[in-house]
Every structure is written in structure tokens, then in C-alpha cells.
Amino acid sequence: GPKVLQIPSHQIIDMGQMVTLNCDPVSNHLYFYWYKQILGQQMEFLVNFYNGKVMEKSKLFKDQFSVERPDGSYFTLKIQPTALEDSAVYFCASSLAPASQDTQYFGPGTRLLVL
């Protein structure tokens, strides 16, 4: 089936530095999502993105977070500056239509460790 890729699979970074997580969504998909899962907890919605804009975001999507998809390439999540509590696995997803109507396809996740 359709595949979503995430690069890198693991990232270790010092607190205060910037990190960019990359997502290669399914090629014809138009809606993009990020989720965060802290070890032992449930996966939680961060943000969704369509037509170059953030559509909805949760309270977990702090001011230090930003998303973009320049030139239709990777869909990225940037954290600047990083904090210890940002350590988690970040999952990207994409769908052709809004999630109310269409299945979201998920990537395998990027495991981020902030030291």
C-alpha cells in the first residue's frame, strides 16, 4: 500500500538547538499531520496542514514548533529551540482528503532525544 517515509529514524540533539524532522508523504496526498508519542503514553495530535496552511493545532503545538511543505517536497516539523520535554517519537501522516473522509497513512516515526 501507500508508504509514508520519515527521515531520520533517530535524532539526538542538545537542548536549545534546532531540529527539523522530515516527512515524505504519499505522492498525491494533500492533507498532512504530525503526532507526538512520549514513551509509555498515547500518540497525540499536534497539527494538520493543507494548502500551505496550518488548519488545526493542539495545545501541544508550542510556539517553538513550525511546519511547512516548501515546493511540495518534504513536509517538515521544525522545533526551535528544543526542550527536554520534546523527547518523543514523532509520527507524520498524510491523506488524500480530509481525515473525516479518508484514511490517514502513517510513517514509521522519528525518535527524538533531547539531552
Added chain:
Amino acid sequence: GDSVTQTEGPVTVSESESLIINCTYSATSIAYPNLFWYVRYPGEGLQLLLKVITAGQKGSSRGFEATYNKETTSFHLQKASVQESDSAVYYCALYMGYKLTFGTGTSLLVDP
């Protein structure tokens, strides 16, 4: 807010035995959210296993099935005879508004 509670893992079952993973939900803004089971096999991304959008209906896929029970607000996942290849982490989720809300996941290990 919305929430999903599911069987805590890990769950270990012998091959060809039956399986049930419990899931109950609480949806605050609408009565009948869309309900899902996702599965993550080792090293792979989350995949949709089945979904049901109408209360009272049953969804099925790959031998798994789940019935949307609005009276008990439950969506338990069942399989009559598991296989070793079913070893994975299973997530119950509800969709409402604009987002998926997930349970914490249930790790299933099937002994050959």
C-alpha cells in the same frame, strides 16, 4: 476531552487461540464518533486495520472484527484464531472534529 481506553499490554496468546483486545471510548462533543483500529508491525508505520463510522455496525479485516457498540461505548477487537504474523501493537482510536484520538496501544505477542 475525548479519550480512548484499551487493554494494557503486553498480551501473549498462543497461535490458533482466540483474541480479544478491549476498547472503550468517551467522546465529549458528539455522540457517535468514527472508530478505528490501527496496527503497527515491527519496523513499520501505523496501518489502518479497520474502521466503523456507523453505530451498531461491524468492521472486519484480515480475520479481525470489531463492533461499534454505542450503548457500552465500546469497540473491542476480536479474532477467532491468531497467527504468529499478528504479533504487533494495536491501537484503538476515535475521530471527531479534526483529529484522531488514540489509546495507548496494546502489544500482542503470538507464540508459535
